[in-house]
Amino acid sequence: MAGRVQGKVAFITGAARGQGRSHALRLAEEGADVIAVDLCGPIPTIEMYPPATEEDLAETVRQVEALDRRIVATKADVRDRGALEAAVAEGVAQLGRLDIVLANAGVFEIQPALEVGDDAWREMIDINLTGVWNTCRAGLPHLIEAGGGSIVLTSSTAGLKGTPNTVHYTAAKHGVVGIMRTLANEFAAQSIRVNSVHPTGVDTQMIMNPKTWGLFDPENPNPTREGAEPIFRSTNALPVPWVEPRDISNAVLFLVSDEARYITGVTLPVDAGYTVK
Amino acid sequence: MGKLEGKVAFITGAARGQGRSHAVRLAQEGADIVAVDICAQIDSVPYPMATPEDLEQTVREVEALDRRIVASRADVRDLGALERAVADGVAQLGRLDIVLANAGIAPMGADDDPARAFADVVDVNLTGVWNTLRATAPVLVEQGDGGAIVITSSTAGLKGIGGDSPGGQGYTAAKHGVVGLMRSYAMTLGPQGIRVNTVHPTGVNTPMVVNDFMQKWLAEDPTVAGAMTNLMPVEMLEAVDISNAIVWLVSDDARYVTGVTLPVDAGFTAK
Numbered sequence: 346m347a348g349r350v351q352g353k354v355a356f357i358t359g360a361a362r363g364q365g366r367s368h369a370l371r372l373a374e375e376g377a378d379v380i381a382v383d384l385c386g387p388i389p390t391i392e393m394y395p396p397a398t399e400e401d402l403a404e405t406v407r408q409v410e411a412l413d414r415r416i417v418a419t420k421a422d423v424r425d426r427g428a429l430e431a432a433v434a435e436g437v438a439q440l441g442r443l444d445i446v447l448a449n450a451g452v453f454e455i456q457p458a459l460e461v462g463d464d465a466w467r468e469m470i471d472i473n474l475t476g477v478w479n480t481c482r483a484g485l486p487h488l489i490e491a492g493g494g495s496i497v498l499t500s501s502t503a504g505l506k507g508t509p510n511t512v513h514y515t516a517a518k519h520g521v522v523g524i525m526r527t528l529a530n531e532f533a534a535q536s537i538r539v540n541s542v543h544p545t546g547v548d549t550q551m552i553m554n555p556k557t558w559g560l561f562d563p564e565n566p567n568p569t570r571e572g573a574e575p576i577f578r579s580t581n582a583l584p585v586p587w588v589e590p591r592d593i594s595n596a597v598l599f600l601v602s603d604e605a606r607y608i609t610g611v612t613l614p615v616d617a618g619y620t621v622k
Numbered sequence: 623m624g625k626l627e628g629k630v631a632f633i634t635g636a637a638r639g640q641g642r643s644h645a646v647r648l649a650q651e652g653a654d655i656v657a658v659d660i661c662a663q664i665d666s667v668p669y670p671m672a673t674p675e676d677l678e679q680t681v682r683e684v685e686a687l688d689r690r691i692v693a694s695r696a697d698v699r700d701l702g703a704l705e706r707a708v709a710d711g712v713a714q715l716g717r718l719d720i721v722l723a724n725a726g727i728a729p730m731g732a733d734d735d736p737a738r739a740f741a742d743v744v745d746v747n748l749t750g751v752w753n754t755l756r757a758t759a760p761v762l763v764e765q766g767d768g769g770a771i772v773i774t775s776s777t778a779g780l781k782g783i784g785g786d787s788p789g790g791q792g793y794t795a796a797k798h799g800v801v802g803l804m805r806s807y808a809m810t811l812g813p814q815g816i817r818v819n820t821v822h823p824t825g826v827n828t829p830m831v832v833n834d835f836m837q838k839w840l841a842e843d844p845t846v847a848g849a850m851t852n853l854m855p856v857e858m859l860e861a862v863d864i865s866n867a868i869v870w871l872v873s874d875d876a877r878y879v880t881g882v883t884l885p886v887d888a889g890f891t892a893k
């Protein structure tokens with residue numbers, strides 16, 4: 346049986362691990378080839394969890410190839426538009442086309458607003474907002490050339506609602522919605538659809554770290570995943586503390602498939618009811 | 623294997639249009655169907671509503687897919703009738719997993735009796751949805767293994783379209799109102815693992831809009847027609863486009879999606 350994105354090519358940022366790897370695998374399972382990029386390295390002001398590595402990206406490549414799909418993977422920084430354009434051009438040269446763009450790369454840090462330094466603010470906005478724009482900028486000419494396509498931007502529940510101690514992250518994730526809405530309007534006539542997804546907590550290293558657990562379990566000097574779980578759970582309407590990367594991938598897959606051929610300009614929460622609560 | 627193998631779906635307004643399309647799409651994914659429709663005219667509705675033959679056609683199309691369907695005539699304004707239809711369907715098909723509150727009317731421009739048109743559309747499109755949830759939510763809760771409810775709102779549930787006729791105002795008010803119902807049910811049923819979402823279609827190619835009355839109404843009121851333009855270069859969606867969104871929402875692929883207003887509108891509300 347043909348997959349739901351059979352024969353399509355997807356450009357995915359932040360594909361070394363976490364949700365980005367999950368998206369690459371889920372789309373490959375449904376017949377897509379992948380152009381993958383990731384920084385595979387540290388960012389000075391992101392200290393609460395370890396960065397992805399080149400081995401992580403190599404593992405994504407192995408797992409996509411194990412599904413008998415092709416993947417062109419490059420180490421690239423979403424802050425570097427030239428590097429992204431080169432990575433997409435190389436991928437399109439090898440895989441023949443571009444249909445799907447997933448701006449997924451991002452970083453997270455918890456900091457009281459008045460303690461966010463200039464460097465921390467700049468790095469967050471550069472990666473989580475300008476990086477998303479750079480990704481669209483690199484992908485759009487190829488989608489226009491293909492006569493249409495689908496872009497999904499990974500925002501967050503923090504792109505729809507405010508939470509304390511995340512002013513730079515929340516500002517960037519709200520900004521992503523502005524990019525989405527503008528591009529949805531500007532490129533609809535060319536049959537390019539643009540949507541955003543808004544996950545609640547996802548079981549990846551970004552939140553599975555002692556500092557994040559501590560935010561949800563402030564009394565505990567040695568916070569743990571188990572200790573934070575009940576508080577995470579209490580933020581959602583459904584009785585789950587967080588969701589799996591695959592749940593976000595299934596939403597992304599739906600949005601980029603022909604099943605959603607007339608869905609554009611939409612902010613889609615995948616959040617266990619976090620934003621309705 | 624289908625995405626909805628072994629599940630049972632209750633669908634209102636299933637005789638034709640989107641309701642029939644949902645019944646067929648869900649059956650293609652393996653679900654059995656409990657279908658209801660009024661199959662009769664409501665006086666303030668200026669276009670022909672569904673007939674008993676339409677509902678029979680839905681039955682034939684579902685059975686042709688080798689799925690079971692229990693169909694009956696019921697008015698969503700009549701809670702008792704809905705409860706009986708649900709009880710009968712569950713007795714015959716064994717369970718209930720999915721609820722699609724889809725039945726609706728659009729008495730736009732029927733202004734010989736303004737209060738009647740307003741009352742009818744609110745009764746059917748808002749109170750009828752509440753009745754549908756009241757007839758089904760207890761069954762899902764009692765069954766104890768979750769469930770998925772989708773209410774069909776409209777772009778008129780997110781924006782002030784629908785024109786200035788009493789029926790149009792009532793339509794827009796009711797379609798906004800079901801968003802409130804969805805949000806409160808999503809909160810109260812969440813702990814039981816029951817998900818509740820709305821879909822918001824732009825114009826869909828069904829007898830509700832593809833009829834002489836509606837086409838005349840759209841042609842006569844340029845503000846309405848102008849407001850009806852989609853962002854994407856498509857005039858009207860097909861019913862299956864709404865069904866595909868619903869199949870995704872009720873499947874395990876969306877197991878953590880609840881409380882969401884999902885436009886299926888070619889960018890209409892993003893304009």
Ligand SMILES: NC(=O)c1ccc[n+]([C@@H]2O[C@H](COP(=O)([O-])OP(=O)(O)OC[C@H]3O[C@@H](n4cnc5c(N)ncnc54)[C@H](O)[C@@H]3O)[C@@H](O)[C@H]2O)c1
Pocket residue numbers: 358359360361362363364365382383384385386396397421422423424449450451452453472476499500501502543544545546547548549550551552
């Ligand atoms: N995990 C959550 O709870 C959660 C919730 C809502 C939204 N999100 C968002 O989901 C997306 C994916 O995050 P994740 O949960 O998979 O976390 P993750 O840390 O596992 O993955 C993020 C990936 O992005 C890469 N990346 C970071 N900066 C980059 C840069 N400048 N250039 C290229 N690649 C870069 C990282 O190396 C990493 O591989 C992010 O945008 C994040 O903000 C995450």
Ligand SMILES: NC(=O)c1ccc[n+]([C@@H]2O[C@H](COP(=O)([O-])OP(=O)(O)OC[C@H]3O[C@@H](n4cnc5c(N)ncnc54)[C@H](O)[C@@H]3O)[C@@H](O)[C@H]2O)c1
Pocket residue numbers: 634635636637638639640641658659660661662671672673696697698699724725726727728746750774775776777822823824825826827828829830831
């Ligand atoms: N067609 C569109 O352009 C459009 C756009 C947005 C939303 N909607 C909504 O989609 C839903 C489905 O409409 P459709 O497009 O398939 O139109 P339709 O008229 O073809 O189908 C509606 C069905 O609901 C039934 N119904 C009406 N009142 C009822 C009642 N009191 N009890 C039981 N059944 C009743 C009708 O008999 C009919 O079979 C409606 O809620 C409508 O408001 C339609």
